[in-house]
Amino acid sequence: MDLFDLNPDYQQYLENHSTPEDDVLSELRRYTFLKVIHPRMISGQVQGRFLEMISKMILPTKILEIGTYTGYSAICLARGLKAGGKLYTLEINDELIDKSRKFFVKAKLDDSIDSIHGDAVKLIPQMDDDFDLIFIDGEKEQYSDYYKLCLPKLKKGGVLIADNVLWDGKVYDEKYKNDNATQAIKKFNKLVQDDSRVENLILPVRDGLMVVRKI
Numbered sequence: 001m002d003l004f005d006l007n008p009d010y011q012q013y014l015e016n017h018s019t020p021e022d023d024v025l026s027e028l029r030r031y032t033f034l035k036v037i038h039p040r041m042i043s044g045q046v047q048g049r050f051l052e053m054i055s056k057m058i059l060p061t062k063i064l065e066i067g068t069y070t071g072y073s074a075i076c077l078a079r080g081l082k083a084g085g086k087l088y089t090l091e092i093n094d095e096l097i098d099k100s101r102k103f104f105v106k107a108k109l110d111d112s113i114d115s116i117h118g119d120a121v122k123l124i125p126q127m128d129d130d131f132d133l134i135f136i137d138g139e140k141e142q143y144s145d146y147y148k149l150c151l152p153k154l155k156k157g158g159v160l161i162a163d164n165v166l167w168d169g170k171v172y173d174e175k176y177k178n179d180n181a182t183q184a185i186k187k188f189n190k191l192v193q194d195d196s197r198v199e200n201l202i203l204p205v206r207d208g209l210m211v212v213r214k215i
Contacts, residue, residue, distance in 0.1 A: 025045075028072055035099075042069060042070060047206045047209070049076070051135065055080025055133060062131045063133045065088070066135070067091065067120075068097065069096060070096060073135060074100065074109075074113055075113075086113075092117070092120070097117055120138055134160040134161070136160065136161070136162040137162070162192075162210040163207065166202070168207060
């Protein structure tokens with residue numbers, strides 16, 4: 001979702017003054033909007049560029065992504081991996097996995113990205129890796145569960161990023177006090193804010209990114 005849907009000039013200006021998509025990401029975005037349900041869930045140029053830049057700054061050896069969708073964010077994140085590094089991306093919708101893998105091959109990242117099918121809440125406890133970077137973009141009602149499971153697996157000084165934390169502005173609108181997804185996001189935001197193990201910042205990029213650093 002875009003926080004600035006009502007101001008297309010704003011979004012266009014951001015895109016015009018950010019490094020453009022390459023051919024693979026451009027094709028993936030077009031494919032997603034033509035063939036996949038809820039295409040606005042894709043990260044897109046500006047958010048994707050942010051994720052790629054953060055990854056390149058960190059130079060992670062291991063990345064965990066919760067919610068692959070069609071693979072746009074995974075490609076962006078994996079481009080910052082150290083040589084021999086690995087991104088593990090978890091996706092509960094098995095129909096999306098084959099779609100994303102085709103684009104991982106086109107991006108020449110299929111050896112760096114491990115697609116895993118299943119419920120992240122069940123999969124994360126089985127993973128014994130210490131991650132340098134974690135990206136959460138799965139089921140909104142499970143954000144707090146993801147966070148509680150992921151933080152112990154994040155290295156000290158590591159970064160966790162969660163998408164959709166402004167939820168189209170619903171998190172600060174009392175009209176949505178009975179909306180389950182909105183309340184789940186608010187619960188997650190408060191959980192992070194009250195956690196003395198981290199420092200955090202919400203950025204108004206697209207639908208809001210919570211950036212967390214483990215201290």
